[in-house]
Amino acid sequence: MPERRDPRRVSFHDLPGGARLVVQPGPEGSHRFAASYLGPAGHGFDPAGQEGLAEITAEALLAGTTRLDRAALFREIDRRGGALAVSTDPEMVHLQVEGPADEYVRLIGLLAEVLNSPRFAPHEIDRIRRELVEAQLRERQIASLRAETELHRRLFPPGHPYRESGAGTFRSVSRIRPSDLATFHRRHYSGRGGVVIVTHPGPAARLVRSVAQIMDRWPADRPATTPPTGGQRRPPSRGPARISLPGQSQVELRIGSVSLARHSPLYPAAELADELLGRRPVLSRLFQVIREREGLAYHASSQLSALSWGGYWELQAGTSPRQADRALRLLEDEIERLAREAPDAEELRRIRESAIGSIPLDLETTSTAHHWAIEIGRYGYPESYLVDWPERIRAITSAELLEAWVKGFDSRHAVIVLAGPISR
Amino acid sequence: MGRALATHPLVTRRYRLANGLRVLLAPIPQSPTVSVWVWYSVGSRQEWPGITGASHWIEHMLFQGSPRYAKGEIDRAIIEVGGTLNAFTDSDFTAYFSTVPREFWAVPLDIEADRMTRAQLEDAEVERERTVVLSEREGNENWPQFRVEEELYQLAFRQHPYRWDALGRREDIERITPAELREYYRRYYGPRNATLVVAGAFDPAALRGEIERRFRGLPASGEIPAPLPPEPAARGERRATLRGPGTTPLLQIGWRAPALDSPDTPALLALDALLGGEVALFRGGGAGGHRSDRPNSRLYRALVDSGLAVRATSHWPPRVDPSLFTIQAQAAPGVPAAKVEEAILTQTERLARRPPSARELAEVRTRARRGVEAAYEGASRTAFRLGFFETLGGRALEGTLYRAFQRVSGQEILEAARHLFVAEGRSTVIYEPIGGAEDA
Structure with missing residues (x-):
């Protein structure tokens, strides 16, 4: 019987060392592959006083292995038509390699080498430190980044893993030594708690064998990492924080609330509520009111970030200083409107069908299809998650959407930030 | 020649309609989508001082209403079926695109045919979009990289339109009238100055007929940009x-x-x-x-x-x-x-x-x-x-x-x-x- 080649249906397997393997068939006709490692090494795990350590460790993985220095590593990746990238969020590190399908063994081999045998050369750590210090300055000076940073600091108490951006402070990154990276790496880059996700057009059974052989070097005795505990207190309601950044042209507005975690039963309805409010701009209420009706802003959107340990939901817009207060009032109006006025049948149908209809677009290329497999692997969704997704979305009622919004966005404790060329 | 240049859609069809519209079809039978693009050979290179930013503003206006798609309906028609759409303006061209699940291939074709020569550009909508365009520019100005690049081209070019960014100068965005914008649109936007590209899962013969039906009745408008005099040589740093x-x-x-x-x-x-x-x-x-x-x-x-x-x-x-x-x-x-x-x-x-x-x-x-x-x-x-x-x-x-x-x-x-x-x-x-x- 021929193997099914539906990118919507993934399969789960176990790897030596305790990591989970998610295999996804690539889009039909594609000759590319993508592979990711997700592990519990995000900046929420930064030790106190060493903020920035997770970020430096992750970046340093790309700076060479014990066998290959950085130049040799990237020469090898280039030669095979690959691309290697790394990113972190509060919870996870994400390393991804992409390339031609027929190079997957070599390129996933390089991914495994980068993960297991980092070099942590002092001069590379110095370089990354300089980059982080510049990033810290950017977070202070550029309105959109400053608004984002301030929103999180006002939403989450000190010590909470979602409070900081991960860039650390000048003092904290100055303190970090190569031995700190090695210790962090030993503790957090383990097989347990990690997920390897591969999207490839080839047969799954062969892939599983190959990846298991490549990824066989994780020490099996490393303990699974436990999540950090941060303060869970919600902030008291306060007036808007107005941050004056003279010389900037535009004011960036943010309104945010602590929100649902990914595994909340309300999450699917909350996701749909986010679509309605502003996730994909064009049809959303924020875009329609703030840009299309009032002409106040080029961008007006919302984003629900529902992660494993918790979540936050934010609304954002960028506008001129003279229109900032009006735009802010309209954002607040939409927050209230969604709490009292559920979408009518037509609005709900439109948002649902738009969300469902976008799946074929996500399956157009290997990297966009891979994004779905990452979601499934990261949050432990079932193998048929994407196949079942349309049915789940169609089952959401208007009342459930309203409930998800009311419980997912606590407007009484929402935080408001304006950053840009405004007076204090 | 690289392997991919030998394996990219080999059966690409290329032809021209009587009104000048160039058409490129790239069938990809296994694709879950169809992507429709219209490229106009007009961008900030065709502008002149006083009307800088017009191409970019037109880009915004082509989403704001045409005979069969009232304001908001272009977005709705594409997004409702799960598609995505957008546009971008460069110095030498402007491109509009939609990608939709393959069974909805007709929707973007209808839209592009409708707005190629008949976008409405009503006064009230032009005025409302003025502040959106200004906001887009201000958002860019927040980033030093944008300011430096804009200054660099202004410094290096004294006559050629590469002197200004495709977003246009602030004072021009504040001044341009709806009538000027309509005149600019009528002059440059039309089949003679456009290329329609469709890639994805479709039957090329059938699609060709559908394209003929939608586009052949459009007037042969769209001025092909004339060569510009070269920027005089620089005489120093x-x-x-x-x-x-x-x-x-x-x-x-x-x-x-x-x-x-x-x-x-x-x-x-x-x-x-x-x-x-x-x-x-x-x-x-x-x-x-x-x-x-x-x-x-x-x-x-x-x-x-x-x-x-x-x-x-x-x-x-x-x-x-x-x-x-x-x-x-x-x-x-x-x-x-x-x-x-x-x-x-x-x-x-x-x-x-x-x-x-x-x-x-x-x-x-x-x-x-x-x-x-x-x-x-x-x-x-x-x-x-x-x-x-x-x-x-x-x-x-x-x-x-x-x-x-x-x-x-x-x-x-x-x-x-x-x-x-x-x-x-x-x-x-x-x-x-x-x-x-x-x-x-």
Whole structure:
């Protein structure tokens, strides 16, 4: 019987060392592959006083292995038509390699080498430190980044893993030594708690064998990492924080609330509520009111970030200083409107069908299809998650959407930030 | 020729309607989508002082109403079926695109036919969009990189429209009248000046009939842009310093560089690849957009590894008329701009003194070959690339450039560097950051 080649249906397997393997068939006709490692090494795990350590460790993985220095590593990746990238969020590190399908063994081999045998050369750590210090300055000076940073600091108490951006402070990154990276790496880059996700057009059974052989070097005795505990207190309601950044042209507005975690039963309805409010701009209420009706802003959107340990939901817009207060009032109006006025049948149908209809677009290329497999692997969704997704979305009622919004966005404790060329 | 150039949609159909519309069809039977693009050979290059930003403003207005699609209905028609749509404006072209699940291929075709010559551009909508366009510009102004680049082109060009950014000058956006915008639209937007590209899962014969039905009745309008007089030669180095909020000194240097149809183009692509790491036209995911750091590039090694900068890239945009080859670098904390500038010039002088090694050349050739292999995955990327090359230089441009790039010699690169990296053709903008953020 021929193997099914539906990118919507993934399969789960176990790897030596305790990591989970998610295999996804690539889009039909594609000759590319993508592979990711997700592990519990995000900046929420930064030790106190060493903020920035997770970020430096992750970046340093790309700076060479014990066998290959950085130049040799990237020469090898280039030669095979690959691309290697790394990113972190509060919870996870994400390393991804992409390339031609027929190079997957070599390129996933390089991914495994980068993960297991980092070099942590002092001069590379110095370089990354300089980059982080510049990033810290950017977070202070550029309105959109400053608004984002301030929103999180006002939403989450000190010590909470979602409070900081991960860039650390000048003092904290100055303190970090190569031995700190090695210790962090030993503790957090383990097989347990990690997920390897591969999207490839080839047969799954062969892939599983190959990846298991490549990824066989994780020490099996490393303990699974436990999540950090941060303060869970919600902030008291306060007036808007107005941050004056003279010389900037535009004011960036943010309104945010602590929100649902990914595994909340309300999450699917909350996701749909986010679509309605502003996730994909064009049809959303924020875009329609703030840009299309009032002409106040080029961008007006919302984003629900529902992660494993918790979540936050934010609304954002960028506008001129003279229109900032009006735009802010309209954002607040939409927050209230969604709490009292559920979408009518037509609005709900439109948002649902738009969300469902976008799946074929996500399956157009290997990297966009891979994004779905990452979601499934990261949050432990079932193998048929994407196949079942349309049915789940169609089952959401208007009342459930309203409930998800009311419980997912606590407007009484929402935080408001304006950053840009405004007076204090 | 690279493998991908032999495997990209081979059965591409190319033809022209009686009204001048060029059509490119790239069937990809297994694709879950259809991607529809219209490329107009009009951008900020066709503008003049007083009406700068008109092409970009028109780009916004083409979503605001046409006879069969009232305001908001274009967005609704595409998004409701799960599609995505957008548009972008460059100096030499404007492109509109929609990608939809394959069974909805007719929706974007209807939209493009409806707005090609009959967009309404009503006064009230033009006025309302004015503040949106201004907001887009202000959002960009928040970033020092935008300010520096805008200043650089203004410094380097005194007459040619490359002098202004596609977003337009603020004073023009505030002044342009709805009547002027309508006149600009009527003049440049029409089948004669457009290329329709469709890639994805469709029956080419059937689609051809559907395209005929929708587009053949449109008038043969759309003025083909006339050649522009060249920018007079520069007679010396030009410099400017900006100050504003930012992190560390930011520096951009631009050298007068030839147009895309120059015989030096393959060597310029190689210079860009050696310095910045990317072979701009031959990279996966499209020929435009921003690049990521390439840690083996000459600029990265000389500036970032040495501790002088935190970012350093080069860029040679493929343009219809002679433009600029630029290098941009963000100084590391505590490093003055002068040191960064000196290090950049050392690298350009080195390229003008000694040809690249055979190994370095082989590496950039491999990078180009691998990039092209990735560039045609999916209907959207395929339609983008076909339209991009067709609009800038015709059907054969990509293959011709690719073959020439793979053959370019070290000596040719050396000669190109000697012509390019001269002080007389150089403009430099330095952005000095000032602090001043105060919390409320």
